[in-house]
Amino acid sequence: MFSGSLCTGTSFLCRLLLIAIATFVSITNTSGIGVDTITPAHPLFDNGTTVVSAGQTFVLGFFGSGRRYVGIWYYKVSVQTVVWVANRGRPITRGRGILSLAADGTLTIVTDANSTVLWSSSSPSASGSLSSPVAQLLDDGNFVIRESGSSSSYRLWQSFDFPTDTLLPGMKLGWNLTSGLNRNLTAWTSETDPAPSGYAMGVDLDGYPEIFLWSGTTKKWRTGPWNGLRFSGIPEMKSYDRLSFDFVVHRDEVFYSFYIHDPAYISRLIVNQSGITQRLVWIEQDKQWNPFWFAPKDQCDNVSPCGPNGICNPNESPICDCLPGFHPRNPSNWDFRDGRDGCLRNTGLDCRNGTDGFTTVVGAKLPDTSRAAVDMSLSLDSCKIMCLQNCSCTAYAAANISGVGSGIGCITWTSDLTDLRVYISGGQDLYVRLAASDLDLARAESKGSRKNTYIVIAIVVLAVTIILLSCAAFVWRKKRISTSITGNNSFSEQYLNEENEGQDLELPLFDLGTITDATGNFSIANKLGEGGFGPVYKGQLGEEQEIAVKRLSKSSVQGVDEFKNEVVLIAKLQHRNLVRLLGCCIQGEEKMLIYEYMPNKSLDANLFDKARGALLDWRTRYNIIVGIARGLLYLHQDSRFRIIHRDLKASNVLLDKDMNPKISDFGMARIFGGDETEANTRKVVGTYGYMAPEYAMDGVFSVKSDVFSFGVLVIEIISGKKNRGVYNSSRQLNLLGHAWSLYKEGKILDLVDESVDYSFPITEVMRCLKIGLLCVQNRPEDRPTMSSVVLMLGSEDAVLPQPRELGFVTNRGPLESDSSTSKPESISTNHLSITIFEGR
Template sequence: MATLQLFLLVEALAAAAAAAVVGQSAGDSLAANGAIAGNQMLISEGGVFQLGFFNSSGSGNGYLGIRYCKPVDPSVVWVANRNKSLNLSTATLNLTADGTLSLFDNGIIIWSTGTSSAINPVLQLLDSGNLVLTAGKPNGASLWQSFDHPCDTLLPGMKLGVDYSTNISRQLVSWKSPTDPSPGDYFFKMETRGVPEISMRRSSSEKIYRTGPWTNQGFSGNPKMEDSEIANKLNFSFVSNQDGVCYTTEYKKKSLLTRAVMNASGRFERWNWDGGSWSNFWHVPEDDCDEYARCGSNRICTKEYYSYSCSCIKGFEDQGSLGCERTKPLSCSSDRFLKVQSIKLPDTENATAHSTKTTLAACEDWCSKNCSCLAYAMAGLSGCVTWSGDSVDLRSFTSGGDDLYVRLAASEFGSSRSNERELAIGLPLLLGFLLLCCLGLLLLWWRKRGKKQGILATDLESSVKETGLLLDLPKVMDKDERFGQSNSSACESLQQLSKTDFDASEQHWSSIMINSENANLHNERAASVNISGALSSFDLSTIKAATNDFSADNKLGEGGFGAVYKGQLQDGQRIAVKKLSRHSSQGPDEFKNELTLIANLQHRNLVRLLGSCIEGDERLLVLECMENRSLDAFIYDKTKSVLLNWQKRLDIIVGIARGLLYLHQDSNLRIIHRDLKPSNILLDKDMNPKISDFGIARIFESEVHENATTRPIGTLGYMAPEYLTSGIFSFKSDVFSFGVLVLEILSGKRNRVFNQADICLNLLGHAYKLWKEGRSLEILDDALDCSYPATEILRCIRMGLLCVQEHSEDRPTMAEVVMMLASEDQQLTPLKQPTITLASSEGDLSSKEISVTIAGR
């Protein structure tokens, strides 16, 4: 190998010496066995671009790159060896006879095209700025081109995107600094998940800006692309098909010089040459509202003179940093669509493109018939685009933008159409109710006249049945009670019925049956039909078809409740099915408990219940599908934990905290979860956390703060000490479990004792010991890189330790925890010694031996 490199170096130096006699320019091309070195260069035929060595920092080291020729201050548009600089005095670019283009520095190959086996290869620099290596002229086959390997600059004719046939992904990566062309922190790349759009990311993972989908004239998030000045000089195009997805620009007028740059400060800029200097035509992000998801979900960001404002979409209410949530649940069949004008269309990761020939009316029709469709828009090239999740990263424009149609409950509109529908349904029911009351009064009058009770009752029942207004009187009173009660109690029964909306009678009786402690199978069926008007009762055959008859391939996992299976309904909706095992440690009471609780809880950080199935011996819960399964699959797995950078871990911690705050304080039912652990934290496709498994949760009245049980149940390692020793549980029990979760998320380790001889090897004791010694950062997961903010992590560690203190009164409430996470200025209370539980965190309490002690001070 060394002999080959020496031979190539000698050959390159000889060719460079020969070229030096001719002059600085070697024309626009380099033939086989040719080389350039020093101040030699290739210049495109029209004199637009030059290829040569340059030095941007003033040192003796430099790079090989392509620059403009004409501008007084030539700008670099492409760099070959951006990963490693070279010594300009010893560097050469060499093209061998077999088509290998290599860059040498003192006999060492710094960069190469990796091509070979060519005949009569030719390297040519074109006026477009593209450096092309072909197998001979003219019309030789292309072996390699610089346009397939962009750096930070997008030139007309260059594609940005993904080529499926060649598996080439073309993206822009910023320079490290204005004088250092090595790869920097910012990426400008095509997103192909859902409906294609381009995003800007920091460190390849954190999304900081997106263009929005292509709308034929330009991107939804950048109306300036449609400006007539630039549109008259450039063609913008976007192609998405089975071969790939790409965005390109082409010149309309050759006199224009233009380039788009992903710069080192995190801005994507378009520059035009106006004959004397480069002028910045537009850039993104341009203002606060361009920042990705600046206002959260279902909020619209509006640019103001010196700041910005966030407002919920109509039909949504503010939930703080969580964004906005619906004020009224959807019913699917009667929902309508709100037109939101002149905005940037939402993030398209959860969007689907339909036929480009679809009309706006057909798009609305499709969306209205699919209950999972929550919004739609006509997006140019993509045609009808529909969204199945929250609307994220919305912003308004004073001019330009697109129209989004958002699904809302019909009652949000109060329009004539909804009123007519309500009137058509409600008027006959109201008339029937009035007639029924009249019949009741008539019965009372007849009794006062001395009519026989049995005859009158029979006449009344016959009259009611003939009218068809009330077909099931047993729903109001038992058969034996209907005609055997006094006049006053009959009237009371009729009056009681008037308090219940006829439309909601099934829901009313379902709620009564659910809350009954002695509910039978009929009660359970009724409970699953329509809790809060949002749940469905699924047939067992439907669930079996969706899960491939509960096949092993569809099994996601198993817990105390039973197995969980993934599935897909006929309409394409993905679901998770929780199946109560006949041998489960949890039984019908836990099933009913979870069904009741989840159905009455609505929060973005709680798993959503879609319905249930009660058939024969089967008890099934149908839940929304969580694509990334549970948190424990990530934090304990060293191959997956690298996917959780600091920001993502913080987002998960904040999401869990907000879900718990809702359970403890903000929901109609104040709930203690009692089994908070990583396997009960599910992650959706965007890694947003959702609390699940409410089988052993308890409802607390607002004035009650503490309760006790003779049989503590839960998972060791996450149970508060007072619950383990005395059976006492409260909201602070969940706070303790949350603190354990925080420390596990940060460390990637389980809360257990690794060595009985050293109690500090328990995660809680180890974390406290490191805190006292000022070495807290040593607890961090090795998968975290060094880019994390130490101050934020130290606050999280301290907050976690506050949550696991021995005495419940020393622990903060979840409201205080959320404040600690949200405010850098929040004062933290003094930290006391946490409790150490000497037991494995694996398994249920019933199978473990428990002992509790305090770590040595």
Template sequence: MRALFFLHFLFSLFLHNISDARDTITSTQSLKDGDTIISSGGNFEMGFFSIPAAGSINRYVGIWYKQIPGQTVIWIANRETALTNTTSAVLKIVEPGGPLVLIDGKNEVIWSANASRSAQNPIAQLLDSGNLVVRDNREDENFLWQSFDYPTDTYLPGMKLGWNFLTQHEVYITSWKNENDPASGPFTHHFDPTGYPQLVTKNGSKELFIAGPWNGLRWSGTPEMDAYSPHYKYHVSISPREVYTRYDLINNPVLTRVVMTSSGELQVYIWVNETQSWVSALKVPRNSCDSYAICGANGVCNITASPVCGCFEKFTSRKTRVGLDYWSDGCHRRKPLKCKNGTDGFKKYSGIKWPDTKHSWFNTTMNLTECEHKCLKNCSLIISCTYHSCTAYSNLDIRNGGSGCLLWFNDLIDIRVLYQNGQDIYIRLDSSEIPAEPIRVESHASSKGKKVKIVLGCLLLLIVMIVLGLCLGLNIFKKSKKKMMKLKEWLELPLFDLSTISRATNNFSENNKLGEGGFGVVYKGVLDDKQEVAVKRLSKTSTQGLLEFKNEVICIAKLQHRNLVKLLGCCIQGEEKLLVYEYLANKSLDTFIFDEAKSKLIDWPERFSIINGIARGLMYLHQDSRLRVIHRDLKASNVLLDDNMNPKISDFGLARSVGGDATEANASRIMGTHGYISPEYAAKGVFSIKSDTFSFGVLSLEIVSGQRNRGFFHPDHSLNLIGHAWKLYKENRAWELIDVHLASSCDLSQVKRCIHVGLLCAQQRPEDRPTMFSVVTMLSNDNTLPEAKEPGFFIEQSVNKGNYSSSTQKTSSRNECTITDLHPR
């Protein structure tokens, strides 16, 4: 039941100290923090509170989550004017249907909420959504006033952000002034209706970040939304009456809130019951490319490039010097637009965040061809062409092949490269910059007979060639077709010709060799379009074959996450089996952390970021991806690093997907890498998502210490790295595990937390290990962690007929090849 409290004419409700919300209160009591005025039947309650950290006597009336440790406030009535030096306050309606007011002990109005109309029997109600409403007791939905129309810093599910054009009222969220002062700060988050509506974060009147327009699936500039799409759904409404967006939880799986922080970040928080804490699931801006218009007009930001700003093909920079300081003028077309019939055309650019849509026009019914014609016709006189012509177009909605029309005018602002879920845009250029299509000339009537003869001759020749082809290569054709059909069944993935790959890798030259693993050799390649790639070639002597090849293709191609390596395509031709990946210049993590010279190049903040990135990638595999995937071979050499040292999990040859809600399976053979395999998998062939958690725990300790688990040597004992970390943890000396190169840059509390989390992940029993969702949560906050239990394999292990026994190995081993141990079952 939803709790009600009635606000009658001249009837006062006092802040009071009670355990339950009541319909009427007749006595005044002293104000105390946490006093409850009203409680919803769901997750919220409303009452009186102060901010202990502020150390002041300021008091506020607000709404917070109930039954959650601490006090997470989501709305404040009197944020601008605190209650001070008072022991009582009154919340009342001055007259029937009049304003709802908060009056202090001096009978001064501290805050008021004007109702939209009068009512004879008004009541106030705190809904399960967290929305405080004032309504006529005879009506359910026609509210006189609601707090969702006047939010503070928190955007809740079901709340509308946007404009009501009839009342000229805008709903937006505003940051606190600082962490201890809830008064309105400088940062705001809006659904801006100018042009085609888009989400905008501002500092005062200055744009800081634009999430991009809605493209039917997500906000154009936030591809990470897909990772959370199973949990909520966005709605966008555009009409002459109002423009708004809201998001709703699907089946109410988790508590979620979006907060405009006092530091200018927009944070998405999710409540995690396991750790009893809020975890930050998404934060923007994420990096420098999220800064609004950082590369100027027509400039493109690419976070993996150096410098990050650049120009589209067919554009050139206005400045000759490099660096962000010289990009304020952006880029311009190599050849100016003439704005005459037949002088302009369009070039398609893909994989980007759509530009700012303040200067745009849209239509929901046009197709892409009509959109092109509309843009081409919209061209002003030459003297004003630069400022008043249509400069680009795209589909408005990218679902189901695309629909609708979105036109941009003037310069294109705030564009960035997106490596996942980027959109297409067609940009206007001088026609000389666009390759001409072949010209087709129709035959004259006098040549009709000749045309028929040519057509018949061509058909006859085609039939002869088909017959010869069938006769000469029927078996090869059938085999190839069978393989290709199977591949098509797996997924929609670009297929490369062997000749293309051979040319890209200089015929698989040794000079192009990047490394070698259980699958085979990996080569660097450069495709015909100058794109750099990494080509993994199945070795003829490899213990992995078509099954593992198919497994890797199926797993990685259907997964999209910033912390997973991106598969660009594959090739099966004859005996050759090739996988084509994005090229990552910094290669694998092990080449840094286990190298005496390179380990000095990555300081503690970078290592901590790498640990978090790997954790988020595993969380996506286990929980948020379309397939629940267990990697089974997570190790330092299978984590690649991009130009910005962002980690990307790779090598899915041993990965297994499990259906439905399954999290565990059995294996007929043990596959993985010594030092990272979990005890239950090594001994019984049982693997689960907790097997990956164990591997992550080992890898975290390796990243912190800069030493391998296998081959670890200490003069005082025969423990491996896990055992050494466990020993230091029990003796309260965990910080001694840290790599000596990190002494000057480490955050001691973060280091100790990472070691603690690593040991929690490496515990002997899988049920004692946390999920990766919990790991991400534990790494992102300062809440107290549970005590770690004895880890598995904390003494250097060796394999003996499938059983693991102690070893006093003293020498360091660099062998990290994936192994396959056969066991009878």
């Protein structure tokens, strides 16, 4: 019988015995299929033999090239995905490895070269003994040492207690407080090196427990405390029929775990080598892991970017603001958008006289709870009273919001509030303690300043009067419309309601007279420009609201279908990087769309104009790139539909007063169903220079078509040049070809617009340029998704793959047309967009 303790020396006889056993086992059992155990008599050798769980879910064996490791990976996932590694810090570099189980129940990895023990399962947490030990790989991916033939649940050792970079369903991330065992995830050093890196994720027990992501000893991101439904810092987290979550805080243990309820659903949580925590889902038809969720994903996810008592909001510019009743600690740094010093109280708290009160921060990720206290026996009202009675208490919140009402349990803070952020949806209420004078100011800011009761009453009366008059005017206008457009109401119903039955668009219909007055009877002086849809006019409703009116031209190459498409699609879309549709006008033969007005016009008007382009510094350009990426991610993944824009270009990106980008023009967009990933069309629409090769040539479009257009935009934004140009007279290269040549020559920074200050951050510019090149690769499957693009843009440590051959960078002859087809008669005369009809 062979035992791990039988042969521990380095003698020739010992090595010969190991080699003989390895050869014998290799001959008698080469497949290992169906064998899920290792016993003292049957070790595992590095000869292609593996251990497979009973249900053929996971495999345990040796892997690696040059350096060999013992690991566990999925059996049925075609891409080898290692979820656990035993000897991650000590690979086998000489000879062949042997994983053996000793009679005392200890697993060891040795080599047949010198019998050095590279890894052992012995640990201070392992206690007890087994008379007949066996090491078994279970179908949940857990590798356990237990008593052979026993039905007892006792396990002397299990791999789930020593995770590497992956959390599987049923695994625990956190602490066993009885044994002192801390289970955390540690990222691999690289894609091929499983050695522990500096990135780790685990449960911090200080105060009220939370999960943190660390970079070395620095806290990089946190989940926020568990509130009974989810972590307060992950508003999108919710259980459903396939996936559920749990966070247990008990006197014996504190841990997070997740569970899969559909056997066909394969999901894992990892910390990758770039310091990003991700939930990945295996997509069998695509043969790839799809990012389901990741963090950190924006500036506000970094720990405390706005310092003590500051609030971070990624949808605002600047992202940092002080809590009501607070002011910046360092105003000069604050003006330079560095809020890390945080904020100070305007007025000290008055505990003696009991005049303090609370202001509510809605939709908050609760502040860092490392120094917070929790009492689950208190109601929220009792929590408020207790906080007021404690002179050190600065804020309180409900510990559990899963029940009916405002919540139960009480979290209180007695120090500065750090790492506080807010969400558009999600989060929870935080009650911040303020002095009476600051509380009045906070109320005034939230409700609007008012001088006295009489003025308020007068305003209310006036408002009611205006509302009544407005209602009367609206009724009159509705009657006017109904009498003046008999056939066009049927148009409105047919094109805006029929195909969207059950979907209330809630889109205002403007009267033609109102729009005529607002635009000065469509005055030439108010004309902003003209596109494929028709002319665009500036208008003004009332005294303050400025609008942009797109008027469908009778000679437009776009028509009723595009008009309907834009109304139906954009009416329900709400995102800070999408232009907002205010309403439409359908009267007589007029069809118009009314948008919010963008004072800084379109991106191309700024980017390709030398004078205006000089005003676009690097930070502005970077923010525009990130904003467009977030808008596209919303369209592709986060909106109620999956929408492909199909005509993303510089002229369809508008800039508001703060130079924030807004994607516009959805006339050519397409909605994809839940299971659709790509489609074919007989009608190719879009703009030459921004169209993906597979779309322009074969009519195949997908989210990767928009990714290609985004990549072109990125390179245009950085270079200040249009893609449709000649940048090398000898080779007739367009901008993409020029960029590719510079990249291969190691001169990619030569592409940066000369008007950009040379003090720009080189690594950030290089990263953006490389992302742009990745997006315009020729093969759609090589291009990243927009979720990956946002991740890469927001992470300085993200490891980017090398771009492959780009699309549309081949040489062009001097006589070749700018058209994307050899049939000129098939192309619209509109210089902005093309429409190709081609039989397939």
